Amino acid sequence: xxxxxxxxxxxxxxxxxxxxxxxxxxxxxxxxxxxxxxxxxxxxxxxxxxxxxxxxxxxxxxxxxxxxxxxxxxxxxxxxxxxxxxxxxxxxxxxxxxxxxxxxxxxxxxxxxxxxxxxxxxxxxxxxxxxxxxxxxxxxxxxxxxxxxxxxxxxxxxxxxxxxxxxxxxxxxxxxxxxxxxx
Amino acid sequence: xxxxxxxxxxxxxxxxxxxxxxxxxxxxxxxxxxxxxxxxxxxxxxxxxxxxxxxxxxxxxxxxxxxxxxxxxxxxxxxxxxxxxxxxxxxxxxxxxxxxxxxxxxxxxxxxxxxxxxxxxxxxxxxxxxxxxxxxxxxxxxxxxxxxxxxxxxxxxxxxxxxxxxxxxxxxxxxxxxxxxxxxxxxxxxxxxxxxxxxxxxxxxxx
Numbered sequence: 121x122x123x124x125x126x127x128x129x130x131x132x133x134x135x136x137x138x139x140x141x142x143x144x145x146x147x148x149x150x151x152x153x154x155x156x157x158x159x160x161x162x163x164x165x166x167x168x169x170x171x172x173x174x175x176x177x178x179x180x181x182x183x184x185x186x187x188x189x190x191x192x193x194x195x196x197x198x199x200x201x202x203x204x205x206x207x208x209x210x211x212x213x214x215x216x217x218x219x220x221x222x223x224x225x226x227x228x229x230x231x232x233x234x235x236x237x238x239x240x241x242x243x244x245x246x247x248x249x250x251x252x253x254x255x256x257x258x259x260x261x262x263x264x265x266x267x268x269x270x271x272x273x274x275x276x277x278x279x280x281x282x283x284x285x286x287x288x289x290x291x292x293x294x295x296x297x298x299x300x301x302x303x
Numbered sequence: 304x305x306x307x308x309x310x311x312x313x314x315x316x317x318x319x320x321x322x323x324x325x326x327x328x329x330x331x332x333x334x335x336x337x338x339x340x341x342x343x344x345x346x347x348x349x350x351x352x353x354x355x356x357x358x359x360x361x362x363x364x365x366x367x368x369x370x371x372x373x374x375x376x377x378x379x380x381x382x383x384x385x386x387x388x389x390x391x392x393x394x395x396x397x398x399x400x401x402x403x404x405x406x407x408x409x410x411x412x413x414x415x416x417x418x419x420x421x422x423x424x425x426x427x428x429x430x431x432x433x434x435x436x437x438x439x440x441x442x443x444x445x446x447x448x449x450x451x452x453x454x455x456x457x458x459x460x461x462x463x464x465x466x467x468x469x470x471x472x473x474x475x476x477x478x479x480x481x482x483x484x485x486x487x488x489x490x491x492x493x494x495x496x497x498x499x500x501x502x503x504x505x506x507x508x509x510x
Contacts, residue, residue: 204439207436208436208443210443213443213446239425244420244428244431244432247428247431247432248420248431248435250435251431251435251438252391254438255393255438256391257442258396258438258441258442259396261445261446
């Protein structure tokens with residue numbers, strides 16, 4: 121039995137292994153939400169209470185340091201944001217806001233945890249997928265650390281401010297480490 | 304060699320399983336032993352299984368050749384190594400070696416775990432839950448550590464960055480130091496952070 125949203129969710133890697141019934145199951149935790157340009161989804165330090173899947177539009181993930189906005193990445197349709205919050209309840213590590221008009225599906229953590237406590241396959245397929253993402257990030261970060269430790273008898277620090285790439289390097293929770301320009 | 308429930312039940316990876324589930328789990332894991340200095344796996348090897356330490360001591364290293372490696376940690380009973388293999392199909396992130404004469408470990412193979420997972424076996428979900436919470440804990444701790452490293456590094460003290468990077472590598476792979484771990488150039492501040500990371504993970508899995 122195919123669900124109407126299966127065409128959309130089926131294209132997203134995290135949900136692609138869910139059957140119609142399992143997606144139905146998961147949908148009790150999912151609600152459509154909308155934001156207009158500049159509206160914030162959440163701010164760094166907020167409790168991690170949901171994950172988001174972008175249906176249309178774009179958002180930016182950023183940090184604010186002494187009034188300066190440091191953009192880490194932008195995300196568009198099909199992208200997932202904040203999925204790590206579904207695994208633990210720690211505060212958000214960055215802020216997110218809509219760039220233009222934004223439509224998303226919001227996966228509520230409390231509802232998701234209900235499915236998880238009941239050992240639903242739908243929840244655990246998603247948990248497995250998120251775990252795979254976490255492993256990828258751990259490996260990327262590992263690669264970065266290795267390049268610091270791999271010195272030929274000479275100590276090197278992690279990139280000092282003037283060596284920073286123009287885009288934040290891969291790794292860390294967000295897939296982008298929060299390095300920033302300047303001090 | 305088949306594992307006893309009494310050997311499996313104290314292991315954090317299997318926290319939350321019922322006695323009946325342990326009886327089934329026994330059929331899907333192997334008990335393996337390694338002698339002193341025997342290698343469990345090397346960095347870069349294909350990864351096919353996860354190991355949980357029952358007794359003895361193992362060392363974790365970056366680098367593949369003895370003598371040209373960096374020790375990250377020494378682990379004792381309950382610790383797990385190579386568990387990313389249960390989730391993805393990539394290569395080993397570190398080298399692991401037995402440090403005692405009769406090191407005993409439980410081996411859970413990736414293909415067995417996959418099969419049980421796709422068959423919707425409930426205890427597999429419990430194992431995945433423990434695994435997922437552990438992985439996220441490491442990612443968060445490493446993230447914090449790397450931000451700290453970047454903040455503390457400046458061109459005139461490159462060793463500070465290196466020290467944090469080494470501590471981050473340990474944390475990344477989830478290895479705390481036990482009381483016999485030789486500190487080298489790691490200071491107590493690093494150890495405390497690693498301890499906190501592990502402590503948090505264990506508190507979380509107790510729900």
